[in-house]
Amino acid sequence: MAAPVKDPKIQVKRPDESIFKRLTRHQLFIPLAALALLVLFNLIADPTFFAVTVKENSLGNPVLSGNIISVLDNASELVILAIGMTLVTASSGGQDISVGAAMAIAGSVILRMVCGGQVSADTMQTPLVLAVLVGILVSMIFGAFNGALVAYFKIQPMVATLILFTAGRSIAAWINNNQLPIINDLGFKYAGTFLPGIPVPTPIFITILVILLFWLALKFTNLGLYTQSVGINANSSRLNGLDPKLIKLLTYVILGVCVAIAGFVRVSRSGSINYSRIAENIEMDAILAVALGGNALSGGKFNIYGSILGAYVIQFLTTTLYKYEVPSTALPAYKAVVVILLVVLSAPVVQEKLASVRKAPAKAAKEVS
Secondary structure: OOOOOOOOOOOOOOHHHHHHHHHHHOOOHHHHHHHHHHHHHHHHHOHHHHOOEEEEOOOOOEEEEOHHHHHHHHOHHHHHHHHHHHHHHHHHOOOOOOHHHHHHHHHHHHHHHHHOOOOEEOOOOOOHHHHHHHHHHHHHHHHHHHHHHHHOOOOOHHHHOHHHHHHHHHHHHHHOOOOOOEEOOHHHHOOOOOOOOOOOOHHHHHHHHHHHHHHHHHHHOOHHHHHHHHHHOHHHHHHOOOOHHHHHHHHHHHHHHHHHHHHHHHHHHHOOOOOOOOOOOHHHHHHHHHHHOOOOOOOOOOOHHHHHHHHHHHHHHHHHHHHOOOOHHHHHHHHHHHHHHHHHHHOHHHHHHHHHHHHHHHHHHHHHO
16 A cells, blocks of 8 residues: 655644643643742852751751751641642632641640640650640541531531631630640650751651652542542532542541641641741641642642642742741732732633634644645
8 A cells, every 4th residue: 555645735743842832731830830930040049049058956966957958848837738738629629728727726735745734844744646646636526527517518618617717726725725835855846856867857757758648548549539520520429429528528637637747747846836826827828839739729630749849839939038038027928929820820711812822823834834
């Protein structure tokens, strides 16, 4: 059979064009582009931004120090929260705005147990593992409370979680009788600082462990499939044998576990708690991390690794602004700009315009040929 004759009028697309288009359409393109811009800015403004040195901490142990280490360390709680927030967003099409207050509750419970009800304790009165497990259990209960309001009472997620957002910090203070407990046992602070002989901050290892556990859960269970199915179409998932209410409830309970771990890391950094200031506004950063990771805030399909990357980008931006002495009160304004850009770029009208711009060169070439 004769070989087909190639039409000279047909133009073959260049490989680089197709690769570029695939890259720009990839869900991780926006967070990777934002990260690249931050890296480029800091390289131009001050290349020493990326310097990593070895210094001695307050105990005289050599530890790694530098802006990059600070980004990886300080982003730990936000990364852990972003993972749970992604699942909640995907299943319910809404966000939990009570995670900061819930972190205060979990941290208060843990401190109550290790201090044995005292205002100050030099040694832990309860085994640390037991205290953390109780904190996780309490946080799961509050997560189930939020999930029940959303799944079974069909209250809009942001409204349902507004209850705990309002009352959570008062509950945290009530747990310790409005006192600020302090634990002076160095063993308690290892989770938020450094393990003896290890120069890398412990929260980085905790974050890696949490990411690994969720990777295993998504790979070897149907958690991701069920969550996306319920978020895309709850009625269809019900017809396929799933219980949408139970799946939504489960995601809020999982977020409760993430909240407790993040709360433990936060209180272990200082060995104490400030009910009104701990994890202040972190719920907004967690939601922004999910959006920055390319996940639709209306629910459905999600990429948990995009949220993780988005959390690190937010902390990278925060560290950069602090380096150049931007007041902490001005940080929300910069983050608001990011939110506006994300909302505008994800708007259907803008997406249609961008799609037409991408198709214009191909259409023009076709008309010429």
